[in-house]
Amino acid sequence: MIWTIILLIQAAILYCILTHRKRYKTDPPLDKGIIPWLGHALEFGKDAFKFLARMKKKHGDIFTVRVAGRYVTVLLDPFSYDLVLTDRDSLDFSQYATVLMDRIFQLKLPHHMQNQSKVIMKKHFLGMNLIGLNTSIGRHLHNLMKAELSVNQKDWKEEGLFNFSYSLLFKAGYLTLFGEQNNNVTDPSKIYKEYRTFDGLLTKLARGTLKPEEKKLSQSVRQRLCALLSPVGGGEEDSGAGSWVHSYRRMLQDEGVDHDTQNKALLMQLWASQGNAGPAAFWLLGFLLTNPDAMTAVKKEFRGISQTSETCLFNVKTPVFDSALEETLRLTAAPFITREVVREKTIHMSDGQEYRLRKGDRLCLFPLLSPQMDPDVHSEPQIFKHDRFLNQDGSPKTDFYKRGRMLKYYTMPWGAGVNGCVGRQLAIHSIRLFVYMVLTKYDIELCDRNAHMPDVNTSRYGFGVLQPEGELQSSHKDWRCAQWCSGGGTLESRCDTALQGLNWRLLLRAERRLLDHCPPHAPGLTPATETCLPASALLATC
Known part of the structure; x- marks a missing residue:
């Protein structure tokens, strides 16, 4: 027994020696935390925004922290972001994406397939094909909302606003991208129910912190979702020959990917395409319902297009709504932009300082903290202002400054650079059409007129649009x-x-x-x- 203890102590000492890190003059400020190996992992995972805000106040716009054995350099100077987003030689996007694919979806795909997938998405989500997707999602939203409340229903229906928004946009998106085109006749409500269970475990899957019972649940719900996403007849139909999902599956087949892995890849695409629009619509509706002036302004703009065909709404200019949506995303879009440092690189900061990024480290940008919540860029950043992105003449405002210099990146809800969101326009149209239908077809109000917006689920920082901790109860009914x-x-x-x-x-x-x-x-x-x-x-x- 004594020898076992001695060996463990020696192993611990050897590990500390091998993993000891000393900061050199050219390195960013180093903060290892007090717990060996673990470092700041617990605080980072619990509330990344609060932790990184504290580190920013302590160290400035760049610093390195130890997180579960890894050294992560966090860059919060938006003037330096282009140095990261445009560098494909020293910084790699695919390595960390591959890690997350394996942890969350148990999916392993060749690195080069990420670029092939992006080419396919650009073909189907941009240009003339985007018009067809917009029309399809408009039709599905109309049918789903018509079924949600019968025309003659007189009683108010009470429901959580988050579930109301998420469910309708998820189902419409699923039917548009996976249902019709995938020859899959699965009830979208069944898909949505299973997906919400999986989505609730997603952050723990990504961090590898599942409890034993949660691990079993994640495996079973993942299997059920993959089975539900599998097209009728085993995926050999040609009825969707021109569709995105057919092209994507054909690419996988050409690479020799087996059927089960294809379904896991479709589950990953389901999360990537449907995981943010619903939560974003919830936050936007919530902000409108709790800010009467904003609601009045958006409704006034919508009344001006009330005779417009819903499926053609994407051709209509709605600067007030666009500003309200951008303001919503400024407050709630919280992705990490992550790169692996594969070759030593020097970062030039806006204050003239230069820092070295070490090979093997991980680099992280957190746009929610900077620039989106930076008071030097956006006055009173904690407050929702529906007209923040409008000039006095009502035109879109795109000029924002920090310390007297104009910013290229003043919000980054869609990412940027070569890895920016390809489906951005479809997502914007879906949210706008959904909010338009809700405000023109429904009578909607908060159950508690004095209710406030719920707090965010802090574990969701880093995974796209935030989700609420709890619900915002609302009541709605059809009216004319x-x-x-x-x-x-x-x-x-x-x-x-x-x-x-x-x-x-x-x-x-x-x-x-x-x-x-x-x-x-x-x-x-x-x-x-x-x-x-x-x-x-x-x-x-x-």
């Missing part, structure tokens, strides 16, 4: 001007009832719904709180 006036008596009789009961909330709601539904050229309505016009007069204004 004619339904409001015909259901449950005339509007005139409702006004009388409301006046007798001093139900000012009902009166204000009636006025608001009519104003929102009427096009901008409609004559003004007399405020419902002052007088109740006959129903025929109100209808005449629509």
Whole structure:
């Protein structure tokens, strides 16, 4: 027993000697933490934003930390980001991506297939093919939302806003990219349920911190999802010959990838394509519902395009909505941009300092912290301002400065450089169309009018758009001007009832719904709180 203890002590001492790291003058500030090997891993994984903000305050815009045996250099100077994003000789993207593919999806693919996959995506997600995808997702959203609430439904339906947003956008995206095109007739609700279970385990899968029972659950749900994603007939159909998913699967087959691995690759693409739009739409709707001025501005813009075909909405300019969406992503898009240092490299900082990146280290950019939440770039960065990205004349604002210098990167929700998000335009259109439909087809409000936005799930930092810790309860129902006036008596009789009961909330709601539904050229309505016009007069204004 004594010899075992001695051997363990000697092994620990030898390990410390071999892994000891000394900072040289040209190295970034080094912070190893107090726990051998583990370093700052626990704090990093628990709340990366809080930890990195503390390190930034302590060390500045560049520093190296020890995380579970690895040395990670964090760069937070946005003026230096191009040095990282454009360097494909000293910095490698694929190594860490390969590690995550294996941990999360148990998927191993040749490195060169990442570039082939990107070529296929550019072919199908840009240009004329994008128009077809936009039309398809519009049709599916329309059908899903029509089924969500029947036209004649009068009662309010209460639901968590996150689940409401995530489920509808996920199902529409799945049917567009995997359902129709993959010859797969699986109920999208079943896919969504399994996917949410898998998504809930994703950060632990990536970090390798699953408990034994969670590991079993992840394996079983991964297998079920792969089976559900497998096309009818084993994937040999030609009905989707022009589709992205068919081209992607054909590429895998040409590389000799077996059927099970193909399904794992499709699961990875499902997460990559559907994991962010729903959460982003939730945050945007939540911010609008808790900021009346922002809601009014977006609804006013939408009323101006109320006669536009929903499937053609991508051709319409919506600068107010675009600003609100960009502001939402500024607050909630939190990916890590990670590179492996494969060759020693010098980083030139905006303050004139130079630092050496060591081969074998990992380099990480965290745009949420800088520039997105940098008060030197965005005033009051913690506050949602729907017009932050608008100039005074209503045009899009793209000029942002830090210390008097114009920034190229003032937000980075879609990444940048050669590894930027190829599906960006489809995602933006999907979110815009979803929010447009919700605000023009639904009557939606918070169950608690004094509710605040929920806190973020801090374990999701580094994995795209953040998710909430808990729900924001909302209630919604289908409504139209004619339904409001015909259901449950005339509007005139409702006004009388409301006046007798001093139900000012009902009166204000009636006025608001009519104003929102009427096009901008409609004559003004007399405020419902002052007088109740006959129903025929109100209808005449629509």
